[in-house]
Amino acid sequence: MLGVLLTNSYFFIGLGLLVALTISGWYLAYRYHRRYHQFKHQFAGVQHQYAVQQEELRSALEAQLSQQDQLRERNRELENYDTFKTKVFSIISHDLRSPINSVLGIMDLLEQGHLSLEESQHYARKAKVRVQVTLEMITNLLHWARNRMQSIAPKPSSFDVTQLTDQLVDIYGPIASEKGVTVENLVKAPQCGFGDMEMITVVIRNLLSNAIKYTPTGGTVTLELMTQTECVKLSVKDTGLGIDASTKQSLFETQMSSKPGTSQEKGTGLGLMLSKEFIERNGGSIAVESQVGEGSIFCITFPKESPQSMLSPTVSV
Structure with missing residues (x-):
């Protein structure tokens, strides 16, 4: 009887211990699970905070880089403006004064009345050439200055390329004749182009x-026109001095200085740089082929339109 009681006591004690261990296990598992979720929640919060801080740092870095880019751009603008002022003052003080003084000297001779009619006509032609050259220099200077101060947007339209070249040859033919140079205009067939006519006029001029x-x-000097599928190709060929390889590499740059012509003609040094900018803004291109002593060929391309759709605006040069 005592043995049975002891056996039952051990059974219930074991059962109680098993229940206690089970409850303890469940409780510990619950505590662990709860702490795990708390830690997971806290970790997610830390991750979110880290992501927010990282985004803030990225935004701050981008803002700083943007400010640095703006400062660099501003510095470039200031440097370009300083170069612009130096170039303008140089042109005004040197390149423009010389032909103007030359014209004044011719006018003094004519005013004195000691010249024959033939001599007067000769000097009048010289004065006209000097004025035309000076006007061209001033025109280039004004176009260049305006282009530096504000970006000029092209105003494209259809125009008659043949008419344009005819008018330019009419203007520059007498200048060439005065120098003993022949201008051959082989642009005869009607051809239309599409672009800002004023800009393209500046380029050809x-x-x-x-x-x-x-x-x-x-x-x-020979002007020739070649029609391609989608563009007009105009070439200006001369039998002049030619250009060496090193000069060709920087021919279209702003800092390129103009060399005196074969009759010591002066220029602003802006013409080719301006021509490149203007022709590219009209969807075209400019290229040069040249060798020293063999002359040069400058070619420009720009869009064309079919003759049926061509307009007939008045050409202004």
């Missing part, structure tokens, strides 16, 4: 003027 400037007496 500069190329024609330069060709005459660097061609010696007895030489020839």
Whole structure:
């Protein structure tokens, strides 16, 4: 009887211990699970805070980089403006004064009345050439200055390329003749182009003027037009001095100085740089082929339109 009681006592004690261990296990598992979720929640909060801080740092870094870019751009603008002022003052003080003084000297001779009619006509033609060259220099200077101060947006329209070249040859033919240079205009067939006519006029005028400037007496300047599928290709060829390889590399840069022509003609040094900017803004291109002593060929391309859709605006040069 006593043995049975002891056995039952051990059974209930074991059962109680088992229940206690089970409850303790469940409780510990609950505590662990709760703490795990608390830690997970806290970790998620830390991760979120870290992500927010990282985004704030990224934004601050981007803002700082943007400010640095703005400062660099501002510095470039200031440097360009200083270069702009220096170039303008140099042109005004040197390049423009010389031809103006030359014209004044011719006017003094004419005013004195000691010249024959033939001599007067000769000097009048010289004065006209000097005025035309000076006007071209001033025009280039004004275009360049305006282009530096504000970006000029092209105003494209259809125009008659043949009519434009005819008018430019009419203007520069007498200048070339005075120098003993022949201008051949092979642009005969009707051809239309599409672009800002004023800009393209500046480009062709500069190329024609330069060709005459660097061609010696007895030489020839030739304008020729080649029609391609989607563009017009105009070339200005001369039998002048030619250009060496090192000069060609920087020919279209702003800092390029103008060399005196074969008759010591001066220029602003802005024509080719301005021509490149203007032709590219009209969806075209400019290229040069040249060798020293063999002359040069400058080619420009710009969009064209079919003759049926061509308009007929008045050409202004």
